[in-house]
Structures are given as structure tokens and as C-alpha cells.
Amino acid sequence: MTMLRGLALTLLALLFAAAPAAAQGALTVQVTTEPPGLDLTTNPSSAIATVVFYNVQEGLVKVDRHGKLVPWLAERWYTTDSRNYTFFLRKGVRFHNGREMKAADVKFALDRAVNPETKHPYRVQYENIQDVIVKDDYTISVTLKRVEANFLWTVARQGSVIYPREAVDSLKAQPVGTGPFTVADWARGDRIVLVKNKDYWQKGLPRLDKVTYRFIPDPNSALAALKSGDIDVSAFGLGPENVDALKKDGRFQVILGDTTNDVTLSMNNSKKPYSDKRVRLAITHAINKEEVLKGAMFGYGKILGSNVDPLNPYYVDVSKREPYDPAKAKKLLDDAGYPNGFEATFKVAPQYYYTVRSAEVVVNQLAKVGIRAKIQQIEWGQWLAQVFCLKPCENPDYDMSIIGHAEAWDIGNFANPKYYFRWDNADFQALFKESEVTVDDKKRRELYVKMQQMLADEAPAVWLYMHPRLVVTKKGVTGIWKDLPIPSLDLSEVGWQK
Amino acid sequence: MRRYVLRRVAAMLLTLLFVSLLVFMVVRVLPGDPALIMLGIEASPDSVAKLREGLGLNRPVPVQYAEWAGRAVLGDLGRSIQYDVPVAGLIVSRLSVTLPLTLMAAALMVAAAIPLGVFAATRHRRWGDYAAMTLSQLGIAVPGFWAGLLLILLFSVKLGWFQAGGFDGWGRGVGHALKSLLLPAVALGLFQFAVLARTTRSALLEVLREEYVKTARAKGVAERAVIFRHALKNAMIPILTVAGVQLGQLMAGSIILESVFYLPGLGRLALGAISARDLPVVQGVVLFVASAIVVINAAVDMLYGVLDPRIRYE
Numbered sequence: 001m002t003m004l005r006g007l008a009l010t011l012l013a014l015l016f017a018a019a020p021a022a023a024q025g026a027l028t029v030q031v032t033t034e035p036p037g038l039d040l041t042t043n044p045s046s047a048i049a050t051v052v053f054y055n056v057q058e059g060l061v062k063v064d065r066h067g068k069l070v071p072w073l074a075e076r077w078y079t080t081d082s083r084n085y086t087f088f089l090r091k092g093v094r095f096h097n098g099r100e101m102k103a104a105d106v107k108f109a110l111d112r113a114v115n116p117e118t119k120h121p122y123r124v125q126y127e128n129i130q131d132v133i134v135k136d137d138y139t140i141s142v143t144l145k146r147v148e149a150n151f152l153w154t155v156a157r158q159g160s161v162i163y164p165r166e167a168v169d170s171l172k173a174q175p176v177g178t179g180p181f182t183v184a185d186w187a188r189g190d191r192i193v194l195v196k197n198k199d200y201w202q203k204g205l206p207r208l209d210k211v212t213y214r215f216i217p218d219p220n221s222a223l224a225a226l227k228s229g230d231i232d233v234s235a236f237g238l239g240p241e242n243v244d245a246l247k248k249d250g251r252f253q254v255i256l257g258d259t260t261n262d263v264t265l266s267m268n269n270s271k272k273p274y275s276d277k278r279v280r281l282a283i284t285h286a287i288n289k290e291e292v293l294k295g296a297m298f299g300y301g302k303i304l305g306s307n308v309d310p311l312n313p314y315y316v317d318v319s320k321r322e323p324y325d326p327a328k329a330k331k332l333l334d335d336a337g338y339p340n341g342f343e344a345t346f347k348v349a350p351q352y353y354y355t356v357r358s359a360e361v362v363v364n365q366l367a368k369v370g371i372r373a374k375i376q377q378i379e380w381g382q383w384l385a386q387v388f389c390l391k392p393c394e395n396p397d398y399d400m401s402i403i404g405h406a407e408a409w410d411i412g413n414f415a416n417p418k419y420y421f422r423w424d425n426a427d428f429q430a431l432f433k434e435s436e437v438t439v440d441d442k443k444r445r446e447l448y449v450k451m452q453q454m455l456a457d458e459a460p461a462v463w464l465y466m467h468p469r470l471v472v473t474k475k476g477v478t479g480i481w482k483d484l485p486i487p488s489l490d491l492s493e494v495g496w497q498k
Numbered sequence: 499m500r501r502y503v504l505r506r507v508a509a510m511l512l513t514l515l516f517v518s519l520l521v522f523m524v525v526r527v528l529p530g531d532p533a534l535i536m537l538g539i540e541a542s543p544d545s546v547a548k549l550r551e552g553l554g555l556n557r558p559v560p561v562q563y564a565e566w567a568g569r570a571v572l573g574d575l576g577r578s579i580q581y582d583v584p585v586a587g588l589i590v591s592r593l594s595v596t597l598p599l600t601l602m603a604a605a606l607m608v609a610a611a612i613p614l615g616v617f618a619a620t621r622h623r624r625w626g627d628y629a630a631m632t633l634s635q636l637g638i639a640v641p642g643f644w645a646g647l648l649l650i651l652l653f654s655v656k657l658g659w660f661q662a663g664g665f666d667g668w669g670r671g672v673g674h675a676l677k678s679l680l681l682p683a684v685a686l687g688l689f690q691f692a693v694l695a696r697t698t699r700s701a702l703l704e705v706l707r708e709e710y711v712k713t714a715r716a717k718g719v720a721e722r723a724v725i726f727r728h729a730l731k732n733a734m735i736p737i738l739t740v741a742g743v744q745l746g747q748l749m750a751g752s753i754i755l756e757s758v759f760y761l762p763g764l765g766r767l768a769l770g771a772i773s774a775r776d777l778p779v780v781q782g783v784v785l786f787v788a789s790a791i792v793v794i795n796a797a798v799d800m801l802y803g804v805l806d807p808r809i810r811y812e
Contacts, residue, residue: 034770173581190665220758228661228662
């Protein structure tokens with residue numbers, strides 16, 4: 001018996017032995033989803049960008065924390081006609097494998113993005129590239145098939161990161177780049193550990209020695225981990241319902257900012273009754289967006305009137321053009337031949353919490369004008385197949401849905417009649433086409449304003465609200481981006497207050 | 499005894515064959531084309547077709563099954579689509595969390611349930627019995643994930659004694675590892691503990707009514723010896739049956755608690771693999787867990803034979 005007791009005591013002592021204190025140069029970040037591989041150039045998942053983009057791999061041009069394009073691996077560039085671009089590379093930038101980055105690597109990366117064999121997720125964006133020519137080790141020029149006003153944005157996106165030719169086969173598990181951190185360990189299902197790149201080309205950065213990403217899918221667990229001190233930063237995991245309490249808690253700081261994620265109520269424009277503009281407008285007028293934002297997001301976020309988000313330089317507020325007006329909604333339904341409303345189904349994927357919450361509020365509001373909608377929750381794979389109509393799907397199978405559209409500069413989706421909205425409007429398509437080849441900033445802005453107004457008036461969808469950026473950190477963590485103009489969790493300037 | 503064991507092993511192998519067929523078919527029925535999900539929304543039909551070919555999804559189903567089962571027997575469960583590493587390796591690394599978690603939960607369950615059951619049975623219809631049964635009723639009523647959250651709130655958030663979740667691996671010492679598994683193990687074993695305590699109580703009560711117990715008492719054997727040497731040994735068969743089934747249930751139940759405590763175990767591997775349509779991993783994990791349960795049940799069956807010689811001659 002004495003031996004047993006001794007054993008039990010030893011065990012207890014072992015259990016309660018103090019854990020080593022966290023080093024000041026280390027940061028533990030909670031994210032919800034584990035990335036499916038780490039290759040930005042073959043998979044569009046934003047979970048990959050959260051870990052790899054700007055931390056491990058970088059591009060010629062960077063989108064900074066304010067959403068502005070800034071020179072990065074290219075220290076400058078010039079173009080006279082928006083068709084021929086010449087980039088001058090920074091000298092002395094080394095990849096993690098020690099070799100210097102040269103123009104040939106840039107050519108390799110761009111050529112690979114254009115090549116249909118390589119499964120690049122955003123190949124469409126690179127199709128306009130005609131030729132990439134290496135002038136010398138530090139100069140490279142790109143010729144486009146036609147003028148493209150947004151080409152620098154293409155070069156700044158996550159699919160345009162530069163990596164060494166010899167490491168192309170290991171990108172999925174061991175991405176190599178020029179970034180401030182390198183991937184040290186990936187315990188699948190649990191964590192990814194990044195460590196400081198001592199030879200980073202930007203002097204004095206990064207400020208952290210080690211970053212640990214932990215995958216915690218359950219929001220309650222994430223909150224508990226934050227409160228018990230296991231994690232230092234919760235990047236995307238916490239819902240808006242926790243914001244008020246966390247703001248009052250002196251141990252934490254809450255960072256609320258803007259994103260490019262437009263939570264959109266999509267309608268199947270190819271299907272009755274949504275093919276009728278009056279019905280779409282009726283739905284728009286029936287929805288009280290303030291109430292949706294309050295009910296689904298505890299008021300955090302911003303009301304939208306079109307697909308352009310507040311981080312876009314051409315953003316104008318068109319949310320008042322077709323305001324909440326249930327009487328008008330009823331009249332429009334009457335005119336369209338639905339005096340008694342109609343039945344509808346919302347197909348939403350509960351994998352994103354805001355979809356179901358928003359749909360619940362919207363369904364209630366629609367009922368007040370006679371539209372009897374019900375919610376059908378389907379799993380993400382099914383959503384992609386039925387609603388988003390992934391190939392080989394011919395026609396999307398849905399009435400209405402709600403999902404966040406996270407890409408920046410994605411107004412082109414409404415100029416694409418094959419996109420799952422199935423909105424086919426020649427005038428809008430012409431406007432968009434013009435905006436793509438208009439280089440003059442003032443003219444281009446005018447076109448964007450016109451497009452936003454047209455979207456609000458034609459109502460191919462209802463833009464509910466911009467999903468807020470919500471990051472919670474321990475007090476003392478500095479340098480985290482407030483807004484999220486591009487999917488990334490840039491940790492290069494993040495550190496602990498001295 | 500040998501014939502009994504052989505018969506049990508043959509039955510086990512047959513069940514395994516059936517299980518593997520079932521696993522294979524069920525996974526085939528899952529909607530969603532893995533090739534499409536892997537390649538993402540911009541994939542060309544061409545590359546989807548190529549990938550389907552590469553994954554062997556175009557061949558006849560019986561051929562696919564035969565190949566898969568054949569390799570599985572040799573321990574080769576294929577490669578994970580998502581992670582691009584062997585499935586068997588993934589399962590083994592995840593087992594280093596799930597197995598100790600399950601065993602710890604089982605040990606805690608047995609260590610608490612049997613004494614409590616004995617305690618209740620020996621105080622039949624007195625306050626001690628009622629208190630113990632109320633306690634176990636509570637254990638049955640409270641769902642494990644909720645108990646887990648409460649434990650986290652109390653011991654991690656409020657008191658700060660334990661981390662709120664996660665598993666740092668065995669590299670940081672056995673003590674540290676066991677400590678991070680303690681809360682989830684308690685939450686996991688709670689329900690099974692309650693069931694087992696009730697089983698122990700009723701099994702023991704049953705035996706205590708038997709003639710030989712009365713005889714032992716009449717012969718002047720000390721009460722302690724009557725209960726532990728004579729009665730409990732014979733009550734072990736129903737207790738063991740329940741405990742054996744429970745071990746399997748613990749393994750399955752760990753899926754939810756692994757999410758609450760974000761432990762990188764088998765359950766979360768399976769969940770993640772299902773949403774990523776990582777077919778080889780889904781098949782591998784389900785086959786592994788099902789096989790483990792079949793083997794445990796067979797082992798329990800054979801233990802009966804040891805405990806009660808009557809059974810093996812039936």
C-alpha cells in the first residue's frame with residue numbers, strides 16, 4: 001500500500017511539474033483550418049495563404065496592410081502602355097536554401113502559372129501573359145496579349161509567389177521562398193512551426209524567432225485556449241458574440257477591421273422566379289440588412305450595397321439605393337405575378353457559421369412579404385457541387401444561398417454568365433470589359449462607380465454585409481494587420497512589446 | 499480450449515472480411531468526387547480526368563476492392579491525398595494520442611466504477627447506495643463534450659492547472675504528456691464509468707443472493723473475503739462483457755473529445771479526411787478502428803473461457 005501511495009504521489013508531482021515559460025520571441029497562433037498542403041501555386045485554399053503567404057513566400061509586388069501595392073522582390077517597375085511591364089529585381093535576396101533569387105526564377109514561376117499542365121488554381125488570371133523575357137539576372141519583362149489595368153494585382157496575389165526552380169517538387173510539404181520565416185515542422189493535424197529566417201533581406205525583421213500555428217476548429221475550445229493562456233493570438237476562430245466580453249477583459253486586445261469578404265445572398269438568375277428583375281428587387285427591398293448584421297454578427301461588419309468592398313479604392317456606398325421597404329417589395333411581387341409570394345429553399349453550408357445565422361434572419365424577413373423560404377443545410381462538398389456548380393455540373397441546382405466572397409477585385413464574377421449567379425447582362429459585361437483595359441485612373445473609377453450602381457439597381461444578388469476582420473491577441477502583441485486586404489496573416493512585423 | 503480459441507479466431511477473421519467490404523462500399527457511396535475536390539474550382543475537366551485515372555477511380559469496383567484489401571493485409575493502406583504521406587504512418591502517429599487517451603479513460607473508468615459498484619452493492623438500499631447511484635445517474639446524463647468544456651473552464655481557464663487542450667507529444671516527458679491527456683480522459687470515461695458502476699452493482703447483488711455466498715458466510719468467512727474472493731470473481735463475467743464493449747465505445751467517443759480538446763488523434767484525422775474527401779485515409783481509419791473493436795471483442799470472448807470453463811464447452 002505504501003508503495004502504491006508513493007507511486008501515486010510521484011505521478012501527481014510529474015503531472016503538476018511546471019511547464020516551461022514561453023519565450024518572448026515566440027508566438028502561438030490559433031487558426032481554424034489546417035491547410036491542405038502548403039503549395040500556394042496549386043491550391044487556392046486561404047488556409048494555405050494564412051501560413052505561407054508573406055511569411056514563407058513572397059512575390060514581386062506586395063499588398064501592404066492598407067491595401068496598397070508596394071514594391072517587394074521587385075524594387076521598382078515601369079510600364080508605359082499597361083501591356084509591357086519591366087521589373088527590376090532587388091539584389092542579394094536569398095532563398096531559404098541559400099541561393100540568390102534571379103530573374104530566371106521569376107520567369108520559371110510565371111511560366112509555370114501560365115502552363116495548363118501545372119494545375120495552377122488561378123490560371124485564368126495569367127492567361128493574358130504572352131511572353132516573359134529575362135533581360136539580365138535582375139531585370140525581367142512581361143508582355144501581355146492585351147492591355148490589363150489590374151496586372152500588378154495579379155503579380156501581387158498569392159499564386160504569384162517566387163520560389164527556386166530546384167524546390168518546385170517539395171512545395172506541398174516544404175515550401176521554399178524568400179520570406180522572413182521557414183517551415184520547421186508540420187505535425188499533421190496539430191501544428192505547423194515556423195522559425196526565423198536569419199538571412200531575411202529586410203534588415204531587423206522578423207521580430208519573432210518562432211511562430212506556432214495551432215489548428216483548433218471548435219470556437220469554444222479556441223476561446224478557452226485563449227483564456228487559459230495556451231495561445232497568444234486567435235486569428236479567425238472566434239465568433240462576433242465574444243467580442244464584447246473580450247473587449248472588457250484587460251488581458252486581451254481585440255482588433256476589428258475590414259476585409260474583402262462580401263457576404264452575399266446569391267440567387268439562381270437562370271431559374272424562375274429569380275430570372276425576373278422585379279422578384280430580385282422585391283427580395284432586396286424585403287431584407288433589412290441592419291437587422292441581419294445585428295442578428296448574425298452582433299453588429300460587427302459593414303452593410304454593403306454591391307460587390308465592391310470598402311477596402312477597394314473605387315468603393316462607393318450604394319447600400320441606400322434600394323433600401324429596406326417591405327411595402328415596395330410586396331408591390332413588386334404583385335407586379336411580377338406573385339401576389340401570394342412563393343416557396344424557396346436556401347442551400348447553405350454550415351461549415352461557415354455566418355451562413356446559417358444570416359439565412360435564419362433573412363428567412364424571417366422574407367416571410368413578412370410572403371416568400372416562404374426554408375433552410376437546407378448541406379455539407380461543403382455538396383454545396384460546391386450543387387450550388388457553386390463545379391464542373392462537370394451543367395446547371396446550378398439552387399434557389400438562394402448565402403456565402404462570403406473573399407477575393408479582392410472580384411466584380412468580374414458578375415460579368416461572367418457562367419458563374420453560379422448565372423446573371424447574363426450585356427451592358428454590365430461591356431462596362432467590365434472596358435474597365436479592364438482602361439488605364440487612366442479617373443476614367444476607371446467612373447466605370448467602377450457605374451458598375452456598382454448597376455449592380456445595386458439590377459439586383460442579381462443581395463450584398464448583405466462585409467464580414468469583419470476579427471483578431472484577438474494577448475496584451476503586448478504588436479504589429480498585426482488591422483484590415484485584411486488580401487488573405488494572409490503577415491507576421492513579419494509582429495512582436496511583443498518590450 | 500484450443501478448439502474454442504480457433505473457432506473464435508475464425509469468426510473474427512470472417513467479421514473482419516465483412517467489415518472491410520462494408521468500409522469499402524460505404525466510402526464509395528460518399529458523395530463528392532475526390533479528384534474534383536482536390537483540384538479545386540478552377541480545374542479543367544482534362545486534369546480531373548487525369549487525376550481520376552491516377553487515383554484508380556476509373557477501374558471496376560471489385561478490382562479496386564481486391565487491390566485495396568490485398569495491400570491492407572500487408573499493412574499498406576495507400577497514400578493520403580491531402581498530406582501526400584502513407585496512411586499507415588498517419589494512423590500510427592495519431593494512435594500515439596488516441597491509444598493512451600482511450601487506455602487512460604478505460605483505466606480511470608475501471609478504477610472508479612468497480613469500487614463504486616461494490617460500495618453501492620454492499621450498502622444495498624441504504625443511503626450510500628442511493629448516493630452512488632445518483633452520482634452515476636449524473637454521469638449518464640451529462641454528455642462528454644459538455645463535461646469536457648466544464649472541465650476546461652474550471653481547471654484550465656479558472657485555476658490554470660492544465661492546458662486547455664492540445665498534445666505536445668511524448669518528447670516533453672511522460673508526465674507532461676499524461677497531464678495533457680488527463681482532462682479529456684476524465685470527460686471521455688465519465689459516461690462509461692457510470693454505466694460500468696451500475697453494471698458492477700447489479701452483477702454483484704445478483705451473486706450475493708446465491709447459495710454459495712450464504713454458505714461461505716455461514717462457514718464464518720470474513721465479509722471482506724466473501725465479497726472480493728467469492729462474489730466479485732463470479733460477477734466479473736457481466737462486468738467484463740460491458741467493459742469490453744465500452745473499450746470500443748471509448749475509441750469511437752474520442753472523436754468528439756478530440757475536437758473539444760483539439761488533440762491530434764485518430765478521430766480528428768477521420769473527420770478532416772471526410773471533409774477533404776481523402777478516401778485512402780477515411781478507409782484506413784475506419785478499417786483500423788473497426789478491426790480494433792472486432793479484435794477486442796474476440797479477446798473478451800476468450801477471456802470468458804478462462805474465467806468460466808463452462809463457456810468453452812458449450
